[in-house]
Amino acid sequence: MRPHVVAQVAVSVDGVTSGFAVDQARFYALATLWQEDVTLIGADTILAEEHSLRATQQRAVRAAGPLLAVVDSRARVREWESLRGLGHWSDVLALYADQTPARPLDSVTPELVTGYDRVDLTEALDLLGSQYDAKVVRVDSTGRLLTALLELDLIDELALLMHPVVVGNGQRWDPAEHYRLSLANAEEFEGGVLWLRYCISGLVE
Template sequence: MVAQVAVSLDGRTAGFDADLARYYAMATLWQEDVTLVGADTILAQESMLRAAQRSAESGARGAGPLLAVVDGRGRIREWDALRALGHWSDVLALYADQTPARPPDATTRELVAGYEQVDLEEVLDRLGERGARVVRVESGGELIAVLLELGLVDELALLVHPVIVGAGQPWCGTTGVRLEHAGTEVFAGGVVWSRYCVS
């Protein structure tokens, strides 16, 4: 599993203009089977999703990876809009036993793992049983922090932007994770791409 995140120099994931073109260009390096995201990442883009759905063909499917969304509290409503974007082969909702009931006409595929919250270790095991070998996590930080604490991340890739935001929470509150430097590349404008193996 590789965790990829765009951050400011002071470790924030919001409050600056991220180089998204470079971020997604670098994401292609892993050719992941599954893109794992948290509900907050999707909820932050709901208005964009609604606008995109109006201009996209409903139900369009891409040849890309499976999008798996951790939504233990059942907050996401724009599943059809996500699917219609066509970036992913399909969309999978990751729920826990105690996730609020979904509408009876819901068409999104579900994987239920864990009781009160989504059991991420079980999710990865079950995705592996379905043939997934490479999982890339795309998150604002909270999901990555949990995965690091559980020891589930193999590689951490940071796209560091030369800006100090000065407000908001740092992307990761996890401590004591030992990293081994795997490479650094500096791009025009001072954006730094750093990769680390998790010891």
């Protein structure tokens, strides 16, 4: 059975996801409420942080933590041991496709191969449910991965941590389609930050 998939995104009032001070402590404190079994993230997000990953002090694996699954169709991620050593996750899992370039022969990173040229996200989620007993998957992405999951109708719940600022220019959370959202919960925090939880019930016809 496919797990429940939730995406949590920090945004400004005008829908920008960068260029403002995100309340990181609040964001990740709220993220723990999902109690996800798997954190799903795209290779681009990991690659943007590779330099800092190398300099981060390594910690013990968090045995009770979620599994980190990285969509990496082109096998670009190299800092697998650094990711494992952050102390957030129980282990890391590389999501590859049949045509993903060959990995180093000495690689010990667990792999899940699905799809031909690119990772088949639908099948990957099904396999995370059946092979890894995942009940809840949290998507940690504001870019192409989130957009692709939305287009495939694979996001069940969307949580926006809206900051009271208008940025104007910057990377926007801007899906290509219009989705029907049902407000499940709204909460205001100190400083005017809003947490808006929506259930997604499909595309607007």
